Amino acid sequence: RKWWSSLRNGLSRVSRAPAGYRAIHRRYDVIVVGGGHAGTEAAAAAARVGAETLLVTQKIDTIGALSCNPSLGGVGKGQLVREVDALDGLCGRAGDRAGIHFSVLNRSKGPAVWGPRAQLDRQRYRDFIQAELLATPRLEVMEGSVEELLVEEERPGRHRVTGIRLAGHAPPLEASSVILTTGTFLSGFLFLGQTSSPGGRIGDPPSSSGLSRTLKETLGLQVGRLRTGTPPRILKDSVDLTLATLHPPDQHPTPFSFLNTHTHCKPEEQLPCYLVRTTPGVDRVVMESLDDNSHIQEDTKGPRYCPSIESRVLRFPGRSHQVWLEPEGMTSNLLYPQGLSMTMPPDMQLRLLRQIPALHRVEISTPGYGVQYDYVCPTQLCPSLQVKTTQGLFLAGQINGTTGYEEAAAQGLWAGVNAARSALAAPLLALSRTESYIGVLIDDLVTRGVTEPYRMFTSRAEFRTLLRPDNADLRLTLKGFEEVGCVSAQRYNEAVRVKEGLEEAFSTLGSLSRSPRDWRKTLETTVYRPHCELQKKEIQRIEREEGMYLSPDLDYLSLPVSLSNEVREILDRVRPTTVSSDLVGSALFLHPISHNTKHSPFSL
Numbered sequence: 073r074k075w076w077s078s079l080r081n082g083l084s085r086v087s088r089a090p091a092g093y094r095a096i097h098r099r100y101d102v103i104v105v106g107g108g109h110a111g112t113e114a115a116a117a118a119a120r121v122g123a124e125t126l127l128v129t130q131k132i133d134t135i136g137a138l139s140c141n142p143s144l145g146g147v148g149k150g151q152l153v154r155e156v157d158a159l160d161g162l163c164g165r166a167g168d169r170a171g172i173h174f175s176v177l178n179r180s181k182g183p184a185v186w187g188p189r190a191q192l193d194r195q196r197y198r199d200f201i202q203a204e205l206l207a208t209p210r211l212e213v214m215e216g217s218v219e220e221l222l223v224e225e226e227r228p229g230r231h232r233v234t235g236i237r238l239a240g241h242a243p244p245l246e247a248s249s250v251i252l253t254t255g256t257f258l259s260g261f262l263f264l265g266q267t268s269s270p271g272g273r274i275g276d277p278p279s280s281s282g283l284s285r286t287l288k289e290t291l292g293l294q295v296g297r298l299r300t301g302t303p304p305r306i307l308k309d310s311v312d313l314t315l316a317t318l319h320p321p322d323q324h325p326t327p328f329s330f331l332n333t334h335t336h337c338k339p340e341e342q343l344p345c346y347l348v349r350t351t352p353g354v355d356r357v358v359m360e361s362l363d364d365n366s367h368i369q370e371d372t373k374g375p376r377y378c379p380s381i382e383s384r385v386l387r388f389p390g391r392s393h394q395v396w397l398e399p400e401g402m403t404s405n406l407l408y409p410q411g412l413s414m415t416m417p418p419d420m421q422l423r424l425l426r427q428i429p430a431l432h433r434v435e436i437s438t439p440g441y442g443v444q445y446d447y448v449c450p451t452q453l454c455p456s457l458q459v460k461t462t463q464g465l466f467l468a469g470q471i472n473g474t475t476g477y478e479e480a481a482a483q484g485l486w487a488g489v490n491a492a493r494s495a496l497a498a499p500l501l502a503l504s505r506t507e508s509y510i511g512v513l514i515d516d517l518v519t520r521g522v523t524e525p526y527r528m529f530t531s532r533a534e535f536r537t538l539l540r541p542d543n544a545d546l547r548l549t550l551k552g553f554e555e556v557g558c559v560s561a562q563r564y565n566e567a568v569r570v571k572e573g574l575e576e577a578f579s580t581l582g583s584l585s586r587s588p589r590d591w592r593k594t595l596e597t598t599v600y601r602p603h604c605e606l607q608k609k610e611i612q613r614i615e616r617e618e619g620m621y622l623s624p625d626l627d628y629l630s631l632p633v634s635l636s637n638e639v640r641e642i643l644d645r646v647r648p649t650t651v652s653s654d655l656v657g658s659a660l661f662l663h664p665i666s667h668n669t670k671h672s673p674f675s676l
């Protein structure tokens with residue numbers, strides 16, 4: 073009861089807008105709703121592309137907040153961070169500023185699947201993101217809750233966005249493009265034990281029902297429901313760390329950003345993490361708590377790869393699970409027990425934690441809780457992240473059914489680029505899955521949709537030996553400057569310098585009969601070269617197909633080709649834009665088009 077009332081008090085707390093955080097104009101090129109990981113990258117990217125941009129978010133204080141784990145990167149996710157950085161985004165540099173424990177995961181495998189990762193100091197991360205936004209030209213930041221999305225019907229079933237309406241009596245704000253990045257806040261409900269209450273995250277109210285109504289009723293968008301949860305935060309000085317296994321950071325921290333040669337935290341200042349394991353006592357408490365745990369009883373799908381301890385015990389009874397104890401900040405007395413996300417009542421949470429030897433006297437600072445929220449089925453989006461049926465409306469982040477800061481940041485950046493281009497009357501752009509993990513992420517979302525919270529893995533990228541974390545600048549920075557317009561000249565010049573240096577090095581290498589020891593790393597990577605050459609040929613084929621557009625009005629249901637009804641229905645629903653779509657590929661592979669068909673989609 074005590075925990076829940078403090079949680080509810082948090083929900084009703086209203087923070088005041090500091091002076092300077094008000095909308096100066098009534099009309100913007102781009103308005104971004106939400107200041108989480110998607111929203112901050114979106115706002116910064118739109119402004120970099122040249123759009124007059126406004127970021128509106130419920131609380132200035134929570135801009136750049138890490139709602140769950142205090143970490144960035146990892147396997148697959150680290151690749152996304154490097155790509156966001158290569159396109160001049162914020163999160164890589166913020167990670168280098170706030171990191172307090174750096175390690176590259178998967179070192180035993182090849183460099184293509186290494187995963188740069190860091191534990192972060194929450195406050196430093198937030199401070200960095202907020203300072204960057206305030207220093208970004210053409211970007212204003214405003215505190216406020218968006219009550220309604222303003223749209224006009226252009227013809228039946230087709231709309232155009234015109235702006236937003238804020239809570240209270242403020243006049244509407246007009247915009248050519250609006251990006252919604254409302255995370256877990258759309259019809260959000262928080263769960264703790266048997267109690268539930270409206271909320272987007274602990275201490276924050278949900279998004280207004282007006283926003284959900286516009287999306288569902290006015291725009292007719294299909295909306296689903298997902299859930300996630302977070303562990304209790306525990307007091308470090310109540311943990312017996314002598315009973316835990318120490319996990320040191322890398323001796324030489326690897327920065328996320330291509331602009332940085334070293335991290336802010338000195339190697340010797342980094343903090344360790346610790347590993348402990350669950351015991352049979354943990355299983356017992358989970359089983360005893362089930363009747364008092366309404367979140368776990370719901371049918372809504374949760375994150376399969378980051379499950380709650382309740383789900384883990386129910387799926388794998390009797391198994392001992394790893395729990396990482398991770399620092400929350402350089403001077404913080406809090407630890408984050410990764411692997412122990414839970415929604416049982418707080419007294420049961422304490423009992424459960426104390427079943428682990430190192431935690432036998434542990435004290436909780438904040439209990440774990442769950443959240444259930446609406447997401448918009450992402451097959452209703454184009455690869456630009458614009459809603460297919462609404463000109464100027466873009467969606468990014470958890471609202472599209474993904475989970476994780478990195479996935480949100482990657483989508484935010486790309487939505488920001490396209491929202492700005494749309495407002496400035498420039499053609500919208502797509503990133504291919506052959507050139508980036510961001511392309512893989514967006515293609516998976518818009519062609520396949522989600523049935524559970526989506527997170528990135530290296531196995532999702534067919535061309536992962538080419539899409540390495542070390543070459544994200546060569547893949548994206550040059551394009552980001554020359555074609556997209558979101559990269560600064562300083563970063564571009566640096567990438568050109570690296571490219572020319574590497575070309576020279578390879579040509580020197582080719583002329584050497586014996587290579588000096590300095591080249592070891594580069595030589596190791598060239599093991600991939602024959603495979604890379606094959607993948608390049610495959611990429612050329614896909615690029616040809618990317619130029620073959622499919623008409624948006626194509627009647628898949630009666631198309632005179634040999635396709636199963638199931639594939640026809642999927643194609644009809646998803647309406648891929650080009651023949652290169654992964655979905656078209658799999659459909660045609662399974663059901664090849666007969667040779668005597670005159671109207672194959674390939675000819676369109």
Ligand code: FAD
Pocket residue numbers: 105106107108109110111128129130131134135138139140141216217218219253254255256257258272273276278279280283300301302378441442443468469470471474475476477480
């Ligand atoms: P958010 O970071 O949620 O940001 C949304 C922003 O929009 C907020 O600032 C909010 O104030 C603002 N907003 C909402 N509505 C309005 C409105 N109407 N007007 C103005 N502003 C508005 N990720 C993992 O990878 N692993 C996990 O285990 C994990 N667990 C999680 C547990 C919980 C309880 C929560 C809340 C999140 C968890 N996440 C986890 C997810 C991670 O936090 C998100 O994926 C990520 O933050 C999504 O970024 P976003 O920008 O889409 O949304």
